[in-house]
Amino acid sequence: MHSSVFLWAVVSGLVNHVYFNQHEPQSAILPFILLVIEPPALMALIDGANSTSFNCLRLLYTYAIFLSSLSLSIILYRISPFHPLAQYPGPLISKATRLWDLWNAYGGRKYLYHSRLHEMYGPYVRTGPNEISVTDIDAVTQILRHGGLGKGRFYERIGQDYTPPAIISALGEVHTAKRRVWDRALNPTAMHDYEPLIVKRATQLVSRLKEHGTVDIGCWIDMLTFDIMGDLAFGGGFEMLREGRDVNGVGERIRAFLTAGNLLAQIPWIMKPVGFIPHVGQAAKEFDKFAQDLAIQRAKNGAAGGKDLWYHIADEADVEQEKPTLQIAAADSFVAVIAASDTTAYTLTSAIWLLLSNPECYQRVQQEIDSVIANGDDPFDANKHRELHYLSGCINETLRLHPALPSNGGTRQVRLEQPGRFIAGRYFPPGTSISVATHSIHRNLDYFSHPDRFLPERWLASSKLEKHEPSAFIPFSLGPANCAGQKFAMREMFGVLCVLFKSFEMKFADGFDGEEWPESIKEIYIAARGPLMVTLTPRSHENQV
Structure with a gap:
């Protein structure tokens, strides 16, 4: 028996x-x-x-x-050779199980591991039983463009189970409708309304930094971007710069949420069972309630200045046929805080680290800013920013070397219910998840000469570098799901860097090992980093803002 x-x-x-x-x-x-x-x-x-x-x-x-x-x-x-993805190379352990990618994601180093795999195996690497990582820019363009592949399993399930329907998890026509609202909220006319918020907070940052000699500049930039986005998305309420700390734990809440989401994205089929775990379910509810409370506060108190992002997302102008509920508006507004605070802060902090690590570049940037923005000029003038070609190259080079979303923010998928897809001449069967390895693409020798070096001049018209492929520069992604706020982010970064370099001389703090700082970078869906300790010395009055 x-x-x-x-x-x-x-x-x-x-x-x-x-x-x-x-x-x-x-x-x-x-x-x-x-x-x-x-x-x-x-x-x-x-x-x-x-x-x-x-x-x-x-x-x-x-x-x-x-x-x-x-x-x-x-x-x-x-x-086995009978698996539909058997022709794609990759390590045996990755073919056998997603748990290996989960382990690398847990350590925050998955994007670096995938970069090593692409160096070993080429532009198409099998990183899971049904997952392919891609660095071929022709394939990437086809995957992300209009008519490309839709969002993967994680987005479907997080949209159903964990949050109100927000733009990050919306699919199909729902995403199109939401994106229309976001594009209206971030068009040039609307952004003009937001500029006073950037000026107010960046000026406040300079004032607070003058009270200190040595600071973790990344921490203060975090507080700056959270305050800006709090003003923009919810009419204020964070006031981190004023208090000098994250009073309500907004940053901690967001990073905990992103860390959990990043791990769940590796094994999205487990999301429903995890939701039944009391602690996990409660954490999601508390995060949602926090956004709801901010939304109620904004609806009651109005904007911090003129029209803000909430004005458009909540459709206070009654433009849309169907007005969003408070819950949905809160979810979309908090997406703005998540998407535009940590990502912009990471890029600004990385730019400062790269410039301090390359003194000749730092000196050239400061000289350019001083020559274009004279004493008494407005450092937030977008017309002046267009003349800062070398600073523009530095920002682009920062976005290339340190993209805020090293893995492009998630996978795309060939739908199970559809036939397979041919992409850039290769066949991908139904059910295949495809990730775009942004970090690997940006450091690919096929697209950029000296890909691991900080060379802002590669972005200048006078560049003599042999390889420079702008189509392989995708820090804000591509296609219909690209970053709606990229122009606002660039405006913010130009203004903040100009006012900081006009106001201070910077150097790494005594005892701080600047060379080791990149080791602190981890991917928690977006990129996160450790402290960047710098010493600030106010510049002479003729150079200050």
Whole structure:
């Protein structure tokens, strides 16, 4: 009787693999239930009423054989030449399981690991059982452009289960409608209304920094960008610069949320079961409530200045046929805070690190700013910014070397219910997830000469570098899901860097090892970094703003 039960346990494992391979579950709940009940059900069915043979030890053996059969079947199929992605190279462990990518994501180094894989295997690398990472810019353009691939499984499920429907998780026509609102909210006319918020907060930053000699400049820039986005998205309320700290833990909440989301994105089928864990579910609810409270405050108190982002997202002008609910407006507004605070702060901090690490570039930037923005001129004047060609090159070079979304913000997918797709001459079967390795593309020798070096002059018209492929520069992504706020972010970065370099001389703080700072960078969906300690010395009055 024992051999009969164990034989059927092996067969059951194989049958489960075949079935779920053909009918992919939307979550892990059904498979988990089946995995739990099938071994005891087999024993009860085969042994019948013979209770003496139904014991815990036999049950454990049955579970072990059932799960071993299922696991071995899955792994052998994934690494076999019969798998639809067998022609794509990659490490054996990545072909066998997503858990290896989950481990690298947990350490915040997945994007670096994928870069090494692309160096070993080329522009197409199999990084999971059904995942491909791509650095071929022709393929990337086809994947991200209009008519390309839709968002992957993670976005579908986070939109259904964890947050109100926001632009980050919206698909199809819903995304198109939301993007129309965002484009209106971030057009040149609207951005003109927002400029006083940048000026106010950047001026406040300079005032606060003059109270200190040595600071973690990244921390203060974090507070600056959060205050700007708080003003813009919710009519104020953060006041981090005034307090000199993150009073409400906004940054900590956002980074915890992003860290959890980044890990769940590696295994999106587990999202529904995770939602049943009390602590995880409660954390999501608290995050949602925090956004709702900010929205209620904005609806009650109005904008911090003139028209703000909330004015457009909440459709206070009654432009849209269907007015969004407070909950949906709150979700979209908080996306703005998440998307535009940490990402801009990371880029600004990285730019300062790169310039301090390259003194000749730092000196050239400061000289250019002084020559274009004379004493008494407005450092936030966009017309002046257009004359700052070398600073523009420095910002672009920062975005190239240190993209705020090293993995382009998530995967795209060939839909299961659709036929496979040919992309750049290669076939991708249904169900394939494809990630765009932005960090790897930006440092690809095929597209940029000396790809790991900080060379702002590569962006100047006078550049003599052999390779410079602008189409491979995608810090804000491409296509219909590209960053809606990229022009606002560039305006903000130009203004902040101009006012900082006009106001201060900077150097790495004594005892701070600037060369080790890149080791602190980790990917938590966006890029996060450790402290950047600098010493600030106010410049002479004729150079100050």
